[in-house]
Every structure is written in C-alpha cells, then in structure tokens.
Amino acid sequence: MTIPPFSIIESTLREGEQFVNAFFTTEQKIRLATLLDAFGVEYLEVTSPLASPRSREDCATLAGLGLKAKVLTHTRCHEDDVRVALETGVDGVDVVIGTSSKLREFSHGKSIDEIVAIARDVLPALVEADVEVRFSTEDSLRSDPEDLFRVYEAVAELGVDRVGVADTVGIGTPRRIFDLVSELRRRVPCDIEFHGHDDSGCAIANSFAALEAGATHIDTSVLGIGERNGITSLGGLIARMVTLDRDAVVAKYRLNLLRTIDETVAALVGVDVPFNNPITGFSAFTHKAGIHAKAVLNDPSTYEALRPEDFGLSRYVHVAHRLTGHHAIRHRAEQLGLRFGPETLKRLTARVKELADRRGMTLDAVDALLHEAEEEERGAAAPVDAIEAVVESAGGAS
Ligand code: HCA
Numbered sequence: 001m002t003i004p005p006f007s008i009i010e011s012t013l014r015e016g017e018q019f020v021n022a023f024f025t026t027e028q029k030i031r032l033a034t035l036l037d038a039f040g041v042e043y044l045e046v047t048s049p050l051a052s053p054r055s056r057e058d059c060a061t062l063a064g065l066g067l068k069a070k071v072l073t074h075t076r077c078h079e080d081d082v083r084v085a086l087e088t089g090v091d092g093v094d095v096v097i098g099t100s101s102k103l104r105e106f107s108h109g110k111s112i113d114e115i116v117a118i119a120r121d122v123l124p125a126l127v128e129a130d131v132e133v134r135f136s137t138e139d140s141l142r143s144d145p146e147d148l149f150r151v152y153e154a155v156a157e158l159g160v161d162r163v164g165v166a167d168t169v170g171i172g173t174p175r176r177i178f179d180l181v182s183e184l185r186r187r188v189p190c191d192i193e194f195h196g197h198d199d200s201g202c203a204i205a206n207s208f209a210a211l212e213a214g215a216t217h218i219d220t221s222v223l224g225i226g227e228r229n230g231i232t233s234l235g236g237l238i239a240r241m242v243t244l245d246r247d248a249v250v251a252k253y254r255l256n257l258l259r260t261i262d263e264t265v266a267a268l269v270g271v272d273v274p275f276n277n278p279i280t281g282f283s284a285f286t287h288k289a290g291i292h293a294k295a296v297l298n299d300p301s302t303y304e305a306l307r308p309e310d311f312g313l314s315r316y317v318h319v320a321h322r323l324t325g326h327h328a329i330r331h332r333a334e335q336l337g338l339r340f341g342p343e344t345l346k347r348l349t350a351r352v353k354e355l356a357d358r359r360g361m362t363l364d365a366v367d368a369l370l371h372e373a374e375e376e377e378r379g380a381a382a383p384v385d386a387i388e389a390v391v392e393s394a395g396g397a398s
Pocket residue numbers: 015018074094095096136137138139164165166167168169195197227
C-alpha cells in the first residue's frame with residue numbers, strides 16, 4: 001500500500017512538556033530538538049513564549065538553531081500572544097481556541113460567533129507575517145460539528161495554512177475521526193492537522209484514520225508524553241506507517257535514531273521505555289513459542305511486520321523456557337559454535353523443557369546444558385551436577 005504524504009509535528013517540546021514529570025532545561029531542549037531534527041521530523045512544536053520568561057527565551061533559541069525542521073510555537077487566539085510568538089522568530093504559529101460547550105462554558109466563556117470574530121481580529125496579522133499559520137479547535141470531538149465547520153471555513157477564508165482537529169480528551173474512534181476529517185477535507189482547501197490524546201488507547205489508530213481521510217499533518221510526542229497519558233507517540237506512528245509502506249518511511253526518516261530518542265526522553269522524564277512500546281520496547285522483537293521461533297528462524301517476516309534491522313535493532317529468539325522447540329535450541333547452539341545431530345537436539349530440547357517446567361530456566365542454564373552435551377559427545381563425562389547447580393543458582397522464571 002502507498003501511504004498519503006504526511007508531515008510530523010513533533011510536540012515533545014510543547015505537549016510533552018505538559019507531561020507530569022517533564023522539566024526540560026534549555027540544554028536538554030536543544031539536544032532533543034537536534035535529535036528529532038536529525039531523525040527527520042518536519043516540524044517541532046515548542047511551548048508558548050507566554051508560558052514563562054525561560055519558555056520565551058528557549059523558544060527564540062530553538063527557532064534560531066537553524067534546523068531543517070520548521071519550529072512552531074503554540075498560543076491562544078489572542079493578539080498579544082501571537083505578537084510575542086512572532087517576536088521569537090519561529091517559522092509558524094499554532095493558534096488554538098476551545099469550541100466545545102464545556103470549554104466555552106468553563107474556560108473562555110465565548111460563543112461561536114465571538115470565536116469567529118476573534119479569529120477575524122487576530123489571524124490577519126499572522127497571515128501577513130511570513131510564517132505558517134495553523135488554527136485549531138480545542139476539544140473538537142465534543143464540539144457541535146456545524147459549529148466546527150463554521151469556524152474552520154471562516155479561518156480558511158482568512159488564509160490560514162492549516163486547520164487542526166484536536167481530540168483533547170482522547171474519546172475519538174477511528175471511524176469518527178475519519179468521518180469528521182473527510183467532511184472537513186470537503187469544506188476547506190488548506191492542510192489539515194490531527195492532534196489525538198490517548199486516554200482510550202486509540203491515538204495512533206485515530207491519527208492514521210485522519211490521514212486516510214485527507215489530513216496532512218500529525219502531532220506526536222516521544223513515547224507519547226503529554227497531558228494525562230499523552231498523545232500519539234512518534235514511534236507508534238512510525239510503526240503504523242512502516243507496516244504500510246516501509247520503503248517510503250525508511251527513505252524519509254533516520255529510523256535508527258528512534259531508540260536513542262525514546263531512551264533519551266525516558267531518562268529525561270524519569271520513566272522506563274514501556275516493555276510493549278512499538279519498536280523500542282524490550283520485547284518488541286523477541287520471539288518465544290517454539291512454533292514462532294522455528295518460523296522466524298526460517299523467515300523472520302513470518303511473525304514480524306517490522307524489521308528490527310530497519311531501526312538498527314536485532315531480534316531475539318528466547319530459548320530458555322518450556323515452550324521452546326528444537327529449532328530454537330539448535331539456533332542457540334549454533335550461536336555458541338556448537339553443532340548437534342537431530343537426536344541429540346531432541347533430547348536436549350526435552351531436557352530444557354523438563355528443567356524449565358520445574359522452576360523456570362535462564363539462558364545461562366541452557367548454555368551450560370549445551371556445552372556439557374558437547375563435551376559429553378566428545379567423550380568427556382557429563383558433570384550433571386554442574387548443570388543442576390547452574391539451574392539451581394539461576395532459579396526463577398526466565
Ligand atoms: C492544550 C490543548 C491541546 C491543543 C491541541 C492543538 C489539545 O494543551 O493546549 O493545538 O491542536 O489537546 O487540545 O493540546
């Protein structure tokens with residue numbers, strides 16, 4: 001399948017800064033921006049210069065780094081805010097205003113007519129400045145669609161480059177996002193951005209549904225960090241797209257930086273990369289059951305939609321457990337430079353299963369068993385006690 005052209009708006013330095021543990025120093029922001037730029041994201045979105053004096057200085061610093069990625073900042077739809085944003089030298093300004101009844105009632109208190117009027121007051125100055133202008137409606141999914149389209153059509157007429165759909169509380173489903181973005185695609189000629197929170201686990205799927213419906217830009221953050229449990233993760237979106245059109249994505253981004261990027265952000269915000277994270281989770285390329293291991297050793301694509309080598313990673317076939325099979329054991333023996341005939345391999349596999357059944361097993365214990373078997377085959381007596389000792393001391397489930 002060929003995928004629609006898309007751009008990533010990497011928002012670790014904006015949405016990601018809203019993650020509970022996040023505090024990035026200027027030096028750390030520069031390091032992250034440089035890494036993400038080297039990875040090849042098309043845009044970096046950074047915290048509003050209105051947030052704090054340091055945020056303002058950092059925004060200008062990041063805008064002045066001379067990166068290939070365009071640097072955007074994020075502001076309310078307010079004349080003073082966009083003026084300050086422009087003073088930082090950013091390449092674009094992402095303006096946002098809430099359109100849902102909740103935000104209109106409990107946040108800014110404005111009606112849809114007032115929102116359109118504010119947009120008409122604020123946006124022309126931005127459109128005239130030589131920057132990219134995006135206008136998005138916060139909490140789009142809980143807004144009346146007709147209200148949304150009125151606002152989007154009005155700002156499109158003002159000449160914004162992009163309108164944004166924001167699933168602010170993570171309630172969207174792929175079908176809803178597809179329908180909403182499809183209708184928006186019919187109504188406005190400009191680019192369309194999607195920003196999806198992951199409260200109900202659909203952020204990646206919703207982002208892809210938005211692309212299928214004609215969106216052009218997707219917001220991400222590294223590991224998905226952001227408000228609450230965050231948004232579409234950079235690695236998750238990449239995994240989604242690679243499974244659909246590997247060659248296009250491999251050509252577009254430096255995928256072997258993903259692990260460093262995920263690990264850098266994890267360390268900066270004091271979390272582990274989740275074990276089941278797409279691509280960089282520690283078990284993302286491990287295979288366990290004997291049937292899987294056999295097929296993967298014959299042809300990895302049997303059970304891999306992604307190729308670890310595309311990301312500078314390698315697969316791991318787990319052998320030290322009771323679900324193992326003789327193909328996996330032979331593979332492990334070969335890694336150790338040992339070769340056994342089929343009968344010995346079957347016997348060794350049975351022995352691993354038997355030992356693993358007792359109390360779990362470690363790779364060390366399997367390796368000891370294989371080495372002992374090799375010595376035995378060469379005529380030396382097998383010191384079974386030594387194997388049992390390794391199994392005992394290693395203990396625990398592997
Ligand atoms: C916020 C809200 C936001 C904005 C998204 C956007 C959201 O934290 O200001 O600008 O499109 O989720 O609605 O992140």
